[in-house]
Amino acid sequence: MAEPTSLLLGLEGLEVTAVTRGTDRSRVVDVVTADRRAAHCPQCKVASSSVKGHAVTRPRDIRYGDDPIMLRWTKTRYYCVNPACERRSFTESIPQIPPRRRTTTRLRTQIGRDVGEAARSVSEVAASVGVSWPTAHAAFIEHASKVLSTPKPVRVLGIDETRRGKPRWTRDVDGRRWVRVDPWDTGFVDLSGDQGLLGQVEGRTSKAVTDWLTTQSKQFRTEITHVVIDPSAAYAAAVTTELLANATLVVDHFHLIKLANDAVTGVRRRVTFDAHGRRGRKQDPEWANRRRLLTARERLSDRSFAKMWNALIDNDPTSEILTAYIAKEELRALLACAREDADDSEVRRRLYRFYTWCAEANIPELTRLAATIETWWPAILAFVHTGLTNARTEGYNRLVKQVKRVACGFRNTENSRRRIRFHCTRAQRANNQQFHC
């Protein structure tokens, strides 16, 4: 009789001795240990038959159909019979219910799946299976760490910064000075495979990056052929160490275009200020054209382009704004070599055109832009050759914000980071995952 019920319970290592119905719809299932390995000392692994006593525990288990079941497990306590062992006594445990656990492994797996895969909130899942929030959350952590485990080697690694909320001011250690806390995170993304977000660390310093890289395996580090970063000196310094001996640095081109746009805006503001002695206003033609100035030429209609061009010719006697605009477009043409699969002579020609334009313009903002391009040129050339970008990372940043909005109850950074990584990784595998709380 015992065997079919044990089979029905399906908890390996336990044998059902009795089932009784409770007053509510619950059932009380009495079990004893049926795994001989449970009588082995966990420390020295020597089997014991010297019984010290018994203990009854009530581990939580999954529901049986609609009804909850209450396990009542009578465990045996043994003396360790090995005189060389430090352990005097021990209580039985089985893989389904490890020592000191008050939930079965299969219940924790179910909770982990409900929170993780079904994206339900921890409190809701905890209530539905009848455990506390910390127990349910611990089960999710266990599940997530199995799924997230250690990243497998990637060929192309993306490193990107994400802002985590607004800057805050806090007292420093001795409480005398105020210190600005810039809530930046650095994200690591698998740009060549399907692992999605590999990790996230606090800060955007060289050390934040090298620390993360150091925790990865040597194989992980040596198999990276390319690293795509924002044009940040801190990231570049971390990536060009011997940690990543085989990696070529690639700078993300969107950030370069942003630098060029910033130069155009800088020139526009300065010219306006010089002309009117004040900031730009709506009635100023260069202010009215500020968006067109930052739009790619091919995205402007001919009419729109002519309107901007003529307004700037008529209203900016220094013609510095147009000069900056053209420099920006020259840089874009240079970066477009990646898309157009241009040969090296064409790349050199466009680079030369950009440099001479900036040099002849003799405008401080453009001189600075050209100097930046020169500093980053090897990494820019690597982009032109490979076309690798962090565009995918930007997608994760959106996802990160979305998960943050729904992750109720995750006020702890570590917890929210785990949840974000879990979802980004999953979203990578099954696109268009929806979240609800």
Ligand SMILES: [Zn+2]
């Ligand atoms: Zn022992």
